[in-house]
Amino acid sequence: MNGQFQIAMHILTLLDAQPGELLSSEYIASSININPALVRKEISNLRKYGLIASKEGKAGGYTMGLSPEKILLSDVYKAVKVQPALGQAKNKPNPACPVGKQISAHLDFLADEVDTSIINKLKTITLANFSAKFEY
Amino acid sequence: MNGQFQIAMHILTLLDAQPGELLSSEYIASSININPALVRKEISNLRKYGLIASKEGKAGGYTMGLSPEKILLSDVYKAVKVQPALGQAKNKPNPACPVGKQISAHLDFLADEVDTSIINKLKTITLANFSAKFEY
DNA sequence: TCATCTGTAATTAAAATTATTACAGTACAA
DNA sequence: TTGTACTGTAATAATTTTAATTACAGATGA
Secondary structure (H helix, E strand, O other): OOOHHHHHHHHHHHHHHOOOOOEOHHHHHHHHOOOHHHHHHHHHHHHHOOOEEEEOOOOOEEEEOOOOOOOEHHHHHHHHOOOOOOOOOOOOOOOOOHHHHHHHHHHHHHHHHHHHHHHHHHOOOEHHHHHOOOOO | OOOHHHHHHHHHHHHHHOOOOOEOHHHHHHHHOOOHHHHHHHHHHHHHOOOEEEEOOOOOEEEEOOOOOOOEHHHHHHHHOOOOOOOOOOOOOOOOOHHHHHHHHHHHHHHHHHHHHHHHHHOOOEHHHHHOOOOO
């Protein structure tokens, strides 16, 4: 799996820590220590979910799109999630085998159950809860 | 993330479906549709956890190492798990930034919580439960 | 109209995953 | 005791995924 969730959380934490201010992708990138274009790309996705707002042009930048009390970590997870948490094998089981024929459906069902339990867990935590752990 | 969990479940399901019999890595590989050497490698790991037993030499092969009622899916998960379910970013946050300095610890804590909730979910399912879903 | 930012795509580089090949070691059986 | 058919394991190559880099059009304010 990749580090999209961590990157997203880092961005949101930064924005929450400086409410009202417009942070640039370069500033954010230097805190995370990744490329500014990646920050913009990641934000481009989070913006679709309303989590972040942006302003173009000179003196542009990024701010929270929603108050931190209203952002559940499950929302962040859903926004960045591409693969089931249990992973995803890329093999195509042999349909001539009785097990191979049925296993994908059963594994998919299980993967869904696990993803649901992750979401239920993350539903109990807001961005504000997470941010509150930081000491400045 | 990778497909190790799915591969492990596929192997265990095959072994459980033909109790007492010794299945070869080639047979297993053909059901999963991957390379036999990978099957042996994956089993090599599962064997460390007692989940699978093997017999070398001619007419060798693999069988269950434990009765399916005693194998929790959380055991399988733990055996194959290498990364936290939330993923793992490979950046090194900037220690000169107040957020960058603290965030790794908080994200790691969160990742642990999520992993725990996955394990708790998978603890409720045995391999026997999983196998029972198959119709032969 | 210039400077500084976002938005986005294209390309390259790096890392992780899976496949393949090879072969030593083990056990059974003729 | 020799051949056969497996496992166990490592080394290497191929593929896929992820992240970095570069580039530039478009927006906005001074």
